[in-house]
Every structure is written in C-alpha cells, then in structure tokens.
C-alpha cells in the first residue's frame with residue numbers, strides 16, 4: 511500500500527515536523543509532498559488540500575485510499591503501525607505521555623507566542639523580554655522535574671511521542687533562551703533530542719532555507 515505525507519516547509523510547519531518524525535522514527539515508508547505554506551501561495555495550496563482533507567491544513571497522510579489528518583492522529587497511527595513502541599507500556603505513564611502531547615497540541619503555543627517555530631531559524635534573534643525569559647525557565651523547570659522521575663534519557667524513559675511532540679517547542683525556546691546549568695537533565699535531554707538522526711535531517715534542510723519572517727517578531 512502506498513503512503514503519501516503532505517507536509518509543509520521545513521522552517522515553518524512544526525505540525526508536519528511532528529508527524530513526519532513519528533513516521534520516520536518508526537521506519538514507515540512514505541512519499542512526501544511538501545506544500546508551500548508561505549504567504550500568499552499558502553491559501554491556494556491549502557485549499558487544494560481541502561479538496562480531500564476537511565481541515566485544509568498540513569500534515570495529512572494518504573494511506574492508500576484513506577485520509578488521516580491532524581498531526582496527533584498521524585503520530586498515534588505511526589506508533590500503532592510500529593507496534594506501539596512510541597508510547598510507554600505502563601497505563602499511567604502512557605496517559606501522562608499523552609498529556610504532554612495534548613498540552614502541546616492545545617495551548618502550548620501560548621507559551622512565548624512571539625517565538626514561533628519560524629523564528630528558531632532566524633540568524634538574528636530578538637532580545638527576550640524578562641517575562642519571556644521567566645516563562646522559558648518555568649517550562650525548563652517542568653521538564654527538569656519530569657526528567658528527574660524518568661527511568662531513561664527521555665521524558666518517559668525510552669523515546670516517545672511526548673519527546674516528538676516537543677521537538678519544535680524545544681527548538682524555538684532553546685534557540686532564544688539557552689537552558690541554564692540549573693536544569694542539567696533538561697540540557698542533556700535537549701541535546702540528545704536535537705541530535706537524533708531524523709531530527710537532524712529535517713533541521714539541516716530547514717536551516718538551508720530562506721527564513722520566513724513573522725510580523726511583530728522584532729517589535730514584541
């Protein structure tokens with residue numbers, strides 16, 4: 511059966527990055543069509559996606575005749591295709607890993623909203639406000655507390671969907687506010703996460719592109 515992932519620009523589509531990463535980490539074969547979501551072509555291109563996928567957004571996975579949309583559904587699907595290795599075996603840990611994914615999916619973009627995924631690739635970073643620094647450190651303290659309880663190098667021991675969901679957020683926060691020595695486990699986790707082969711593959715392509723500037727970034 512043939513699978514095609516409709517993804518987005520490497521330096522713009524954090525949602526596609528998560529879905530792509532889950533599929534790659536599970537060694538699932540798929541073709542990829544990168545949809546240009548930069549303005550103004552974004553609207554025409556996404557309306558074409560809307561011809562077969564109701565949200566008219568990327569990522570979308572076409573699996574044979576079946577359409578699977580939304581990054582979280584694609585991540586879960588990748589996990590199940592790969593025998594469930596991307597979620598903890600323990601029931602409670604599995605629920606907690608899904609909490610991380612759900613938080614990322616629902617409201618995590620409210621954390622330092624001006625530090626978009628696109629901004630992670632800007633050569634000249636803006637000066638963070640005191641509030642943004644405080645917020646980034648608050649997030650690091652949450653990750654640190656969680657890693658203290660982990661039995662392995664990742665949030666839930668082995669690499670999981672929780673780690674995958676957070677890669678773009680790790681990148682946008684860490685590229686503006688390095689993780690201090692106060693959070694040693696988070697520093698190590700971030701380093702390991704960003705060094706993973708497929709994360710590197712995506713990021714190398716992203717860094718090679720012209721940056722996509724988001725309005726208000728330097729003035730916020």
Ligand SMILES: N[C@@H](CCC(=O)N[C@@H](CS)C(=O)NCC(=O)O)C(=O)O
Pocket residue numbers: 518522523524525526547556566567568569579580581582
């Ligand atoms: N909840 C969706 C969000 C996807 C999303 O917002 N994708 C962006 C590109 S990164 C998009 O296609 N947006 C189109 C739109 O919002 O109209 C998911 O997780 O897949």
